[in-house]
Amino acid sequence: MQNDQASRTALLIAASLVLLHRDPKYSDLVSKTAADLCAQILDAHSARTRLFLKIVRQDWFRPIAKLTERITIRGILLHYVLRKKCIADLVRSAVINGAKQVVIIGAGFDPLSFELHQEFQGVHFWEIDHPATQHYKVRTFSKIDAERLHFVGMDLSTTAFDSEALIKNSFDSTERAVWIAEGLLMYLTLERVSSLMRTLKSLSVPGSRFVFTFMEKQRDGRIRFDSQSKLVDWWLCRRGEPFLWGTTRSELVDLVRPWQVVRFSDHDDLRELTSGLAGEPLAKGEVICLAEA
Numbered sequence: 590m591q592n593d594q595a596s597r598t599a600l601l602i603a604a605s606l607v608l609l610h611r612d613p614k615y616s617d618l619v620s621k622t623a624a625d626l627c628a629q630i631l632d633a634h635s636a637r638t639r640l641f642l643k644i645v646r647q648d649w650f651r652p653i654a655k656l657t658e659r660i661t662i663r664g665i666l667l668h669y670v671l672r673k674k675c676i677a678d679l680v681r682s683a684v685i686n687g688a689k690q691v692v693i694i695g696a697g698f699d700p701l702s703f704e705l706h707q708e709f710q711g712v713h714f715w716e717i718d719h720p721a722t723q724h725y726k727v728r729t730f731s732k733i734d735a736e737r738l739h740f741v742g743m744d745l746s747t748t749a750f751d752s753e754a755l756i757k758n759s760f761d762s763t764e765r766a767v768w769i770a771e772g773l774l775m776y777l778t779l780e781r782v783s784s785l786m787r788t789l790k791s792l793s794v795p796g797s798r799f800v801f802t803f804m805e806k807q808r809d810g811r812i813r814f815d816s817q818s819k820l821v822d823w824w825l826c827r828r829g830e831p832f833l834w835g836t837t838r839s840e841l842v843d844l845v846r847p848w849q850v851v852r853f854s855d856h857d858d859l860r861e862l863t864s865g866l867a868g869e870p871l872a873k874g875e876v877i878c879l880a881e882a
């Protein structure tokens with residue numbers, strides 16, 4: 590992460606949601622509320638993202654986006670929206686089963702907390718993110734319900750997870766929680782990931798859940814999407830967001846302890862979430878893990 594700029598990948602994901610919501614083939618996968626919230630972020634962030642938003646909304650841009658995907662990471666846009674759908678389903682299920690607190694770490698410009706905040710009136714939400722990214726979200730949505738939606742800035746690469754800051758912002762470690770870390774852990778070192786797992790467990794009563802994504806290490810040890818081109822490696826490094834950590838499913842079972850792994854969902858599972866995607870390119874390499882305290 591560059592310390593003075595919002596995460597470029599978070600902005601890219603926001604633009605992807607706007608793009609796919611306008612595409613008749615995928616529009617059902619992204620709600621209008623989610624697309625509108627992402628559009629508000631892009632509109633408010635800077636003159637460049639405002640221009641990009643205008644372009645993304647044009648029908649003629651769709652084939653250009655497809656072509657760009659082909660030379661960067663084939664199937665990444667569909668991966669983003671299906672990953673979000675899978676995580677939202679897991680979080681809704683945790684809340685229906687009694688979690689009263691939802692904490693999204695590395696939330697970026699994800700609209701999930703805003704959507705669930707409307708849906709579940711008795712639930713409290715926290716968004717934790719690098720201050721450089723979070724600043725833009727708080728600035729854009731200045732009229733948020735501060736009673737139930739809290740923003741806590743943390744740079745997780747330089748300091749450990751600040752439990753005190755969360756508790757000061759009304760988090761109750763005696764209540765059941767669901768934690769989310771989507772598209773975040775690959776930017777942290779193994780030591781930081783491992784310490785984060787332990788800290789979150791210490792704040793979680795039995796029955797709490799942790800939904801996170803990780804990059805599955807390739808056979809040659811590289812940490813990247815299967816279809817990722819060298820251009821993307823270069824871009825991530827240039828933007829200060831190189832992938833630092835990846836693992837295998839079996840290594841992860843040990844690493845997450847004292848959390849218990851309940852389930853992994855990979856590209857094949859994501860494809861099953863909705864009909865009509867047979868034959869559609871879908872990026873492979875990032876896996877969703879559901880763990881329980």
Ligand SMILES: C[S@@+](CC[C@H](N)C(=O)[O-])C[C@H]1O[C@@H](n2cnc3c(N)ncnc32)[C@H](O)[C@@H]1O
Nearest residue numbers: 596598695696697699719722744745746771772
């Ligand atoms: C790829 S984006 C994912 C955003 C969001 N979770 C989503 O999936 O739409 C990565 C997020 O991790 C956050 N992040 C990266 N490094 C971080 C750090 N050192 N401390 C806190 N947050 C960090 C970025 O600010 C950004 O919001």
